Amino acid sequence: MITTVLSARVGPVQGLRQTLSLAWRTLVQIKHNPAELIDFSIQPVMFLLLFTYVFGGAIGGSPHKYLMFALPGIIVQNSLFTTLNTATGLSTDLEKGFFDRLRSLAIARFAPLSGRILADIAKQAWAVIMLLGIGYILGFRVGAAPNRPLGVLAAFGLVLVSTLALSWALVLVAMLAANPEKVQIFGFVVLFPLTFTSDAFVRTASMPGWLQAWSKANPVSLISDAMRGLMVSGPAARPAVESLLYAAAFTIVFAPLAVRAFKRRV
Amino acid sequence: MTYSIMAEGLVKRYGDTVALDRIDLAVRTGSVFGLLGPNGAGKTTAVRILATLVRPDRGHASVCGYDVVSQAHQVRHFTGLTGQYASVDETLTGTENLMLIGRVRPANPADVPAVVAIVAGLSLAEPEVRNTTVTVPVSQEDVLPGVMRRFEHAGIRVAELNLRGSSLDEVFLSLTGHRTETEVLEGSAA
Numbered sequence: 292m293i294t295t296v297l298s299a300r301v302g303p304v305q306g307l308r309q310t311l312s313l314a315w316r317t318l319v320q321i322k323h324n325p326a327e328l329i330d331f332s333i334q335p336v337m338f339l340l341l342f343t344y345v346f347g348g349a350i351g352g353s354p355h356k357y358l359m360f361a362l363p364g365i366i367v368q369n370s371l372f373t374t375l376n377t378a379t380g381l382s383t384d385l386e387k388g389f390f391d392r393l394r395s396l397a398i399a400r401f402a403p404l405s406g407r408i409l410a411d412i413a414k415q416a417w418a419v420i421m422l423l424g425i426g427y428i429l430g431f432r433v434g435a436a437p438n439r440p441l442g443v444l445a446a447f448g449l450v451l452v453s454t455l456a457l458s459w460a461l462v463l464v465a466m467l468a469a470n471p472e473k474v475q476i477f478g479f480v481v482l483f484p485l486t487f488t489s490d491a492f493v494r495t496a497s498m499p500g501w502l503q504a505w506s507k508a509n510p511v512s513l514i515s516d517a518m519r520g521l522m523v524s525g526p527a528a529r530p531a532v533e534s535l536l537y538a539a540a541f542t543i544v545f546a547p548l549a550v551r552a553f554k555r556r557v
Numbered sequence: 558m559t560y561s562i563m564a565e566g567l568v569k570r571y572g573d574t575v576a577l578d579r580i581d582l583a584v585r586t587g588s589v590f591g592l593l594g595p596n597g598a599g600k601t602t603a604v605r606i607l608a609t610l611v612r613p614d615r616g617h618a619s620v621c622g623y624d625v626v627s628q629a630h631q632v633r634h635f636t637g638l639t640g641q642y643a644s645v646d647e648t649l650t651g652t653e654n655l656m657l658i659g660r661v662r663p664a665n666p667a668d669v670p671a672v673v674a675i676v677a678g679l680s681l682a683e684p685e686v687r688n689t690t691v692t693v694p695v696s697q698e699d700v701l702p703g704v705m706r707r708f709e710h711a712g713i714r715v716a717e718l719n720l721r722g723s724s725l726d727e728v729f730l731s732l733t734g735h736r737t738e739t740e741v742l743e744g745s746a747a
Contacts, residue, residue: 299630312660320648389646395608395638397630398661 306399313393313406317380318413330376331414335369335422342492343429350493355430362426363446363518364491367511369422370415370450371486374458375478377411378465382474385465385556404462404553412451419447434524446521449531453514456538459545466552491515510537561586561635562607566616569602576602579616608638 301309321327342365343358351357384390384403393403423431423443433439461478468474486492488502489511495503506512513534520527562584569577577599584590594600605611607618609629617624623631645654 299628301630309661312657315660316646316649316653316657319653320646323648323650387647391605391608391610392638392645393661394610395633395636396658396661397633402661 301397301399306402309398309402310405310409313402314410314413317407317410331373331418332421335365335418336425338369339365339422339425339429346492358426358429358431359523360494360519361492362422362431363522364489364515366419366422367450367454367514367518368486368491369418370454371457371482371511373411373415373418374454374461375475375482376414377407377458378461378474378478379471380407380411381462382465382468382471386470404550408455408458412455415451415454416447419450433522436524439522442521442527445527445531446518449517449521449534450514453510453534453538456541457510459541459549463545463549463552466549466556485509486511489515510534513537559586560584562590562618562620564603564607564616564618567603567606567613567618568615569599569606569611569613577606577613582618604638608636609633610638 339362342361343354347354347357347361351360381404384407390403394400433443436442461474464477465471465474468477489506489509491511495506495512498506513530516525516530517527517534519525520530560583562582564580564582567577567580567582568575580599580603582603592600592603602611606613607620607625609625609632612626617626619625620632621635623635625632646657649657
C-alpha cells in the first residue's frame with residue numbers, strides 16, 4: 292500500500308514553506324475583515340495625530356517640536372500594541388480548534404506559531420512605514436548626520452526585534468488564558484501602564500522620583516531612546532544594547548515557557 | 558494490512574478524571590467506523606490520541622502501521638481530523654481554506670481533477686465557493702453550519718487524496734439534511 296518511505300520529520304525548507312503559507316492565511320484574513328485594517332493602519336495614525344496636535348503643544352512647546360520627540364516613541368508604542376494581535380490571534384485559533392486541524396497534518400510543529408508571528412511582523416513593518424510616511428508629511432525629519440538612512444534602518448530592525456521578543460510574554464498568556472477576550476484584557480492592563488510609564492510620549496523630568504526610576508529601567512523607554520538616537524539625535528548605542536539585552540532576556544525566559552504551554556494546551 | 562487502526566489498553570487521565578480507561582480498538586482497512594457513546598465516554602479523547610494530538614498515559618495505538626506516539630509524524634500523513642468544533646477558518650472563503658490545506662500539504666498535481674471534483678461535490682454554486690467567506694449565510698441562515706461542515710470534509714479529502722484514514726469527531730454535528738450524511742459516508746468509504 293505504501294510505496295514511498297515516509298520521512299519521520301519535516302525538513303527545514305518545507306517548514307519554512309509551511310510557515311509562509313500560514314502567514315499568507317493570516318494576511319488574507321484582512322481582505323475579509325476590513326476592521327482589522329483599521330486596527331493596524333488607522334489606529335496608529337489616529338494616535339499620531341491626536342498626540343501631535345492635542346498634547347503636542349502642551350507637552351513639547353509646539354506640535355512640531357513634540358512630533359520630533361514623540362514619533363519614535365509612538366512607533367514603539369504601536370509595535371508593542373500590535374503584538375497583542377499575535378496573542379489574541381493565537382488564542383482564537385486554539386479556542387476554535389483550528390490548531391487541532393493544523394497539528395493533525397504532517398506539518399512542522401512550529402509552523403502554526405511561526406506563521407502567525409511572521410504575518411504580524413509584516414503588519415508591524417507596514418505600520419512603521421506608514422507612521423514614518425505620515426510623520427514626514429506632518430513635518431518629522433530625520434537627523435542631519437550623514438549615515439542617517441542606516442540609522443533609520445537600524446531603528447526599524449531594532450523595534451521589530453525587541454517588540455517581537457517582548458511579545459513572547461503575551462504569547463505565554465495566550466497559551467494559558469481560556470479565551471481571546473481574557474488575553475485582550477490582560478494585554479491592555481499590562482501594555483497601557485508599561486507604555487505610559489516610559490519616556491515614549493513625555494520627558495520624565497516632571498514625574499515623581501520613584502516613577503522616574505522605574506521609567507529609566509522600563510524597556511519601552513530604552514527602545515524609544517535608541518530609536519531617537521538612531522533617527523533624530525542623542526546617544527543610540529547604549530539604549531540600543533540595553534534594549535537588545537531586554538529582548539534576549541525576554542526570549543530566553545518566555546519563549547521556552549510559551550512553547551511548553553503550547554505543547555500542553557493542544 | 559487488515560487493520561488500519563489498532564489500539565490496545567489506551568488510558569488517559571486528566572488530574573483525577575479518567576478520560577479513557579483501557580480502550581481496545583481494531584478498525585478494518587477500508588471500513589467506515591462509528592465510535593458511539595454517551596457524553597464523557599471519552600470519544601473525543603480517543604480520537605485525539607489517534608490523531609496524534611494527545612499522548613496516551615498508557616497503552617499504545619497505531620494508524621496504518623505507524624505508532625501514534627513514536628511515529629506521530631508518519632501517522633499524520635494518513636489521518637485527517639475535523640474536530641468537535643468547526644475547524645475551518647471562518648475568516649477565509651471556502652476556496653482559500655482548501656488552498657491553505659493544499660499549500661501546507663501540497664497534493665500531487667495529478668490530484669487536481671480530484672480536488673475539483675470534491676469542490677463540485679459540495680453542491681454549492683461556483684461563486685459561493687470562490688467568494689463567500691464561510692460564515693456568510695449563503696441563501697438562508699440554516700444552510701450555514703452545513704456549508705461549513707462540508708468545507709471541512711472537503712478540506713480533509715483534499716489533504717487525504719491518496720487514500721488515508723479520516724477521523725471525524727462529531728461528524729454529523731450541524732450537517733443539514735439526510736442526503737449530506739449519506740454523501741459523507743460515501744465519500745469516506747470511497
